[in-house]
Amino acid sequence: MDFELTDDQLELQRIARDVLDREAPASLARDIAEGSGSADELWATLTSLDWPALCLPEPVGGLGHGWVELAVLLEEMGRHVAPGPFAATVAQFVPAVRHAGTLDQQERFLAPVAAAGATGALAVDEGAGTWDLAQIRASATRDGDSFVLSGIKCFVVDGASAEEIAVVVRVDGGLRVVVVPGEAVAARELNPIDATTRHATIDLEGVRVGHDRLLVGSDSDDVVVRAVQEATVGVAASTLGACQRILDLNLDHARERQQFGVPIGSFQAVKHKLVDMYCLVERTRALVYFAALAFDSDDDRRAIATSMAKAGAGECQQRCVQDGLQLFGGIGYTWEHELQLFLRRAKVGELHFGSSSSHRRRIARCAMSAP
Amino acid sequence: MRLGYDEKTEAFRDQFVAWLEANLPDPLLTAERPTSSAGVPEWARQFQRQMFDDGWLSPAYPSKLGGRSADLFEQMVYLEELGRRHVTRSFNPQGLGIVSASIVSFGNDEQIERWAVPIMRAEKTAALGMSEPGAGSDLAALATRAVLDGDHFVVNGQKVWTSGAHDADVLLVFVRTDPEAPKHKGISALIVETDTPGLDRRPFPDLGGPDHVDFNEVFFDDVLVPSTNLVGDLNDGWRICNGALAHERAMLWVMWSQSLDNMLDDALAELNGTSHADDDVVLDRLGRSIMDSHAIRLLGHRQLAKQQRGLVPAEQSILKLMGSEAQQDLAALILETLGAAALDQAVDSTLRFPYENDRGAVSWSDRYLFTFAGTISGGTSEIQRNIVAERVLGLPRG
Numbered sequence: 190m191d192f193e194l195t196d197d198q199l200e201l202q203r204i205a206r207d208v209l210d211r212e213a214p215a216s217l218a219r220d221i222a223e224g225s226g227s228a229d230e231l232w233a234t235l236t237s238l239d240w241p242a243l244c245l246p247e248p249v250g251g252l253g254h255g256w257v258e259l260a261v262l263l264e265e266m267g268r269h270v271a272p273g274p275f276a277a278t279v280a281q282f283v284p285a286v287r288h289a290g291t292l293d294q295q296e297r298f299l300a301p302v303a304a305a306g307a308t309g310a311l312a313v314d315e316g317a318g319t320w321d322l323a324q325i326r327a328s329a330t331r332d333g334d335s336f337v338l339s340g341i342k343c344f345v346v347d348g349a350s351a352e353e354i355a356v357v358v359r360v361d362g363g364l365r366v367v368v369v370p371g372e373a374v375a376a377r378e379l380n381p382i383d384a385t386t387r388h389a390t391i392d393l394e395g396v397r398v399g400h401d402r403l404l405v406g407s408d409s410d411d412v413v414v415r416a417v418q419e420a421t422v423g424v425a426a427s428t429l430g431a432c433q434r435i436l437d438l439n440l441d442h443a444r445e446r447q448q449f450g451v452p453i454g455s456f457q458a459v460k461h462k463l464v465d466m467y468c469l470v471e472r473t474r475a476l477v478y479f480a481a482l483a484f485d486s487d488d489d490r491r492a493i494a495t496s497m498a499k500a501g502a503g504e505c506q507q508r509c510v511q512d513g514l515q516l517f518g519g520i521g522y523t524w525e526h527e528l529q530l531f532l533r534r535a536k537v538g539e540l541h542f543g544s545s546s547s548h549r550r551r552i553a554r555c556a557m558s559a560p
Numbered sequence: 561m562r563l564g565y566d567e568k569t570e571a572f573r574d575q576f577v578a579w580l581e582a583n584l585p586d587p588l589l590t591a592e593r594p595t596s597s598a599g600v601p602e603w604a605r606q607f608q609r610q611m612f613d614d615g616w617l618s619p620a621y622p623s624k625l626g627g628r629s630a631d632l633f634e635q636m637v638y639l640e641e642l643g644r645r646h647v648t649r650s651f652n653p654q655g656l657g658i659v660s661a662s663i664v665s666f667g668n669d670e671q672i673e674r675w676a677v678p679i680m681r682a683e684k685t686a687a688l689g690m691s692e693p694g695a696g697s698d699l700a701a702l703a704t705r706a707v708l709d710g711d712h713f714v715v716n717g718q719k720v721w722t723s724g725a726h727d728a729d730v731l732l733v734f735v736r737t738d739p740e741a742p743k744h745k746g747i748s749a750l751i752v753e754t755d756t757p758g759l760d761r762r763p764f765p766d767l768g769g770p771d772h773v774d775f776n777e778v779f780f781d782d783v784l785v786p787s788t789n790l791v792g793d794l795n796d797g798w799r800i801c802n803g804a805l806a807h808e809r810a811m812l813w814v815m816w817s818q819s820l821d822n823m824l825d826d827a828l829a830e831l832n833g834t835s836h837a838d839d840d841v842v843l844d845r846l847g848r849s850i851m852d853s854h855a856i857r858l859l860g861h862r863q864l865a866k867q868q869r870g871l872v873p874a875e876q877s878i879l880k881l882m883g884s885e886a887q888q889d890l891a892a893l894i895l896e897t898l899g900a901a902a903l904d905q906a907v908d909s910t911l912r913f914p915y916e917n918d919r920g921a922v923s924w925s926d927r928y929l930f931t932f933a934g935t936i937s938g939g940t941s942e943i944q945r946n947i948v949a950e951r952v953l954g955l956p957r958g
Contacts (some may be wrong), residue, residue, distance in 0.1 A: 550843040
């Protein structure tokens with residue numbers, strides 16, 4: 190086992206950090222939160238730099254990198270609280286089409302992503318907030334040359350803006366993915382605490398799509414499970430990045446802020462909290478990259494690795510948000526300070542794609558049933 | 561980044577597995593347990609000697625020191641195979657891991673020949689004299705005094721928590737040789753044979769019970785130690801002390817990782833098939849412990865990969881902290897889950913017994929109490945947090 194980024198991966202990380210330092214300052218997230226900004230320019234820039242194509246397979250025009258590279262990018266996006274369609278498109282929509290679609294369908298729906306930054310989303314949850322596939326009730330019913338959909342989908346990241354939405358539905362009882370044009374559904378955008386992670390409720394009732402929009406690369410539920418696993422780890426990677434930034438901001442603050450004539454970072458009560466945050470950030474990073482490696486290696490520990498990454502990120506944000514805000518004192522409790530942007534991004538990471546607690550129970554059940 | 565090892569490393573593993581299969585002692589002959597961390601039964605001494613002679617005791621060392629110049633990944637698969645079989649390579653862990661390793665790193669050839677090799681070959685066992693009644697977390701405050709008088713040091717003072725001293729043949733003792741110098745700069749390291757006149761060892765039982773005797777108070781009353789027993793330079797003992805604690809630190813995490821995995825296996829076996837296995841609250845907390853066990857192993861592997869690239873990894877500072885606290889959390893979970901049944905419900909670890917450094921079956925209550933050995937010894941969790949804050953995170957000293 191060689192559990193450290195390669196030189197090429199470290200270089201990718203450095204470049205991604207440089208690009209986002211320049212193109213996605215925290216002020217961009219603030220402008221969006223205040224209603225005066227847009228992520229469009231950033232997305233155009235990232236597209237011109239081939240970010241959407243980076244981890245897509247070569248046959249659809251991608252550069253063929255794997256999940257570890259994708260995790261590197263997502264972590265940096267979180268670390269910069271970068272807005273825009275990258276995460277939902279590349280870590281949610283793309284895995285669904287890749288795993289569930291035929292080669293022709295992959296070409297049809299993914300080539301525009303690779304070539305021009307077409308955007309996508311993935312619709313799974315139906316209101317329970319668990320992303321539990323057993324609870325999927327939305328359906329697609331064949332009617333002549335088309336399918337008619339029914340049901341609603343909730344917490345769909347970029348659900349009101351994506352050009353195409355991969356929707357998990359039941360067809361004859363089995364789990365399938367239908368790719369629905371964003372403009373075909375009625376979407377109601379919610380007002381989440383993090384303005385850089387927009388999500389929506391979408392109404393599928395009576396929506397009619399061509400039969401060739403049902404992904405038929407496999408008739409197994411497993412491909413849907415796999416796609417949702419990848420999306421889940423994507424959220425964990427972004428959360429990890431936000432937590433890393435909260436820790437970094439706190440470390441700077443603890444070194445610089447003076448009270449009683451000394452930096453507050455010299456007090457043990459402060460130090461120990463920061464060390465606990467650091468340990469959780471490192472623990473989460475290990476679990477996130479383990480899951481990424483498990484995807485790249487088609488390792489059969491994917492399910493438990495996914496839940497560990499997600500629960501790890503959730504536990505990490507709990508500590509980082511709580512102690513990170515507390516240690517900042519009054520200045521952290523202002524709209525003006527950038528800390529709040531990262532706190533919000535980190536919190537979203539707990540609530541999308543299943544809570545820490547639900548994933549921990551899955552982990553334990555997984556281990557109990559193992560031989 | 562990848563999950564597996566390369567072919568060279570796997571070939572090394574195969575070689576070691578073949579050796580283990582040919583040389584592991586017959587379980588029927590391994591019933592005798594250690595009496596302390598330096599009280600090693602004869603069968604275990606023979607096995608350790610066989611490992612040394614065949615170059616499998618300390619694979620990183622050259623062949624004359626019981627190794628085969630293995631690289632870090634090779635050392636890792638070596639430890640994986642030992643862990644998988646619950647094989648303890650030395651029942652005198654401080655002797656092998658710290659005392660002999662310190663002599664190899666800082667001593668001269670004669671000292672290596674006279675003490676390090678016999679300790680590695682389990683002809684002698686060793687204990688480590690560091691802590692004192694007034695020097696625990698603040699180890700550099702140690703006050704045991706050694707005065708050079710001709711070709712001898714005269715040693716006076718007291719050590720405490722000296723594990724296994726009553727069963728050991730030699731002690732590596734840290735003493736104050738220059739009381740005028742700043743506290744880190746007046747310390748030296750001496751090898752003291754335990755049969756030297758004036759040396760008095762008084763073993764006392766630990767939390768485990770009246771017959772769970774490993775700790776010692778060691779009193780020095782005008783003990784004459786030949787000056788040739790000085791390891792390293794005079795007043796350079798703090799470097800050795802840090803080196804001693806750092807010895808095998810590169811691989812020490814494997815011990816934390818494997819003992820957590822073992823406890824987790826026992827916990828799963830304890831809960832499986834009971835109503836607790838369907839209790840969401842139990843599952844939630846158990847999930848966290850499973851994550852801990854994976855994360856500690858993964859962080860250890862990341863440390864290893866960085867070292868293999870010639871970097872100085874920060875991971876080693878947090879693995880002891882995380883490992884010891886994770887064990888405590890897991891033991892507390894099982895204790896609380898089993899309720900009153902945990903008071904005398906023994907952990908059945910007989911499957912692991914043949915080759916493991918284990919005193920026998922203990923209840924989950926005892927097991928929980930024993931986890932405090934991890935969060936207190938070798939630097940308390942609070943001291944570890946201070947170290948990480950200052951050395952890794954760059955926060956100012958308090």
